[in-house]
Amino acid sequence: MPNPLNPRGKKERIDALAATSADTSGGGVAVATVDDAGHVEESTGVSLVASAWQRLRRNPVFLIGLTITTLFVLLAIFAPLIAPHDPADPILLPEVRPQTNPIPPAREGFPLGADNAGRDILSRLIVGSRQTLVVGVMATLFGLLGGLTLGTLAGAFGGWVDSVVMRVVDVMLSIPSLLLAFSIAAIAARASQWTVIIAIAVVQVPIFARLLRGSMLAQRASDHVLAARALGVKESAIVFRHMLPNSLGPVIVQSTLVVATSIIDAAALSFLGLGNPDDRQPEWGQMLGKAQPYIYDHPALAVWPALCIIVVALGFTLMGESLREALDPKSRR
Structure with missing residues (x-):
């Protein structure tokens, strides 16, 4: 015992x-x-990006959005190789009869039929994805650059610089985005793809500026920034080496959501006739506008490009919302 x-x-x-x-x-x-x-037990630490990826790869919403976005990008890149016909070639024009048969129906080799000019709709949808991607991405990039400039000025200097920049941003945000984009595009002497890109980019600038400014103001009071100032580090080095890199996370996530908004706004401007007037280079919003005279008798002309816009915008939105939730510390508790 x-x-x-x-x-x-x-x-x-x-x-x-x-x-x-x-x-x-x-x-x-x-x-x-x-x-x-x-x-x-000892274990290795996990970075924020690795932790977010572990959550994202198990998130079906993110996987659906990523799949849609990837397919859209690949389709836009290889559009000339995938399209069965030349989108500007009026192959079925001899069969177009304005009174009896204005829109040739679907047939072998033309699964979606043709438009009023005898051009293959499927080929125009495929090639039009490239124009839609270019407008959405370029408008987002230009808006991001403008927002980074204004947001960095407001967040880094503060004081009267912050007040002036934010009042300009508030004025821009007070105007409905589509109305502002329409006004900017209408100023151009000749409608083109670049007028749409510039108009949408200007609309996106205040969104990125406010978001970056808020992130940088939070970084100004952080311990590592205060320690750098105490050590005598130059203000420019503090801004560009410490504050700005640590503030870009929310801005990058927001850019995925802005791409979806840019695609919708670009389609709206092209629908209103402010986009590229040359219909030999198809674009989904432009195709919607051209389909209006035949919307009652041949609604498929408008349904197909509208579905493409909805699905692609949904893909970017699902991916962006999933990224924001995965990178949000509150949602990981």
């Missing part, structure tokens, strides 16, 4: 009691001993 005053005897009795408890609980339970008390 173990001595009750012996510490080793107490340890043996505790281990025996733990083993008995594990046996009576149904088995398969790990037995903890006194030696395990206070022991913490």
Whole structure:
């Protein structure tokens, strides 16, 4: 019998009691001993990006958005190789009869039929994806650059610079985005693809500027920025090496959502006739506008490009919302 005053005897009795408890609980339970008390297993740390990716790859919403976006980008890149016909070639024009048959129906080799000029609709949809991608991405990039400039000025300097920049941003945000883009595009002497890109980019600038400014103001009061100032680091180095890189995360995530908005706004401007007037270079919004005279008798002319716009915008939106949730510290609790 173990001595009750012996510490080793107490340890043996505790281990025996733990083993008995594990046996009576149904088995398969790990037995903890006194030696395990206070022991913490070593494990490697996980970065924010790695943690976000672990969550995203198990998120079906993100996977659906990523799949749609990837297919759209690949389709736009290889559009000339995938399209079965030349989108500007009026192959079925001899069959177009303005009174009896203005829109040739679907047939072999033309699964979606042709438009009023005898051009293959499927080929125009495929090639039009490239124009839509170019407008959406370029408008987002230009808007991002403008927003980074204004947001960096406001967040880095503060004071009267912050006040002036933010009042300009507030004025821009007070105007409906589509109305502002329409006004800017209408100023151009001649409608083109670049007028649409510039108009949409200007609309996106205040969104990025406010977001970056808020992130940089939070960084100004952080410990590492205060430590850098205490050590005498130049203000420009603090802004561009410490504050700006740590503030770009929310802005990059927001850019994925802005691409979806840019695609919709570009389609709206092209629908209103402010986009590229040359219909030999198809674009989904332009195709919607051309389909209006035939919307009642031949709604498919408008349905197909509208579905393409909806699906692509949905893909970017799902991916952007999933990224924002995965990178948000509050959602990881």
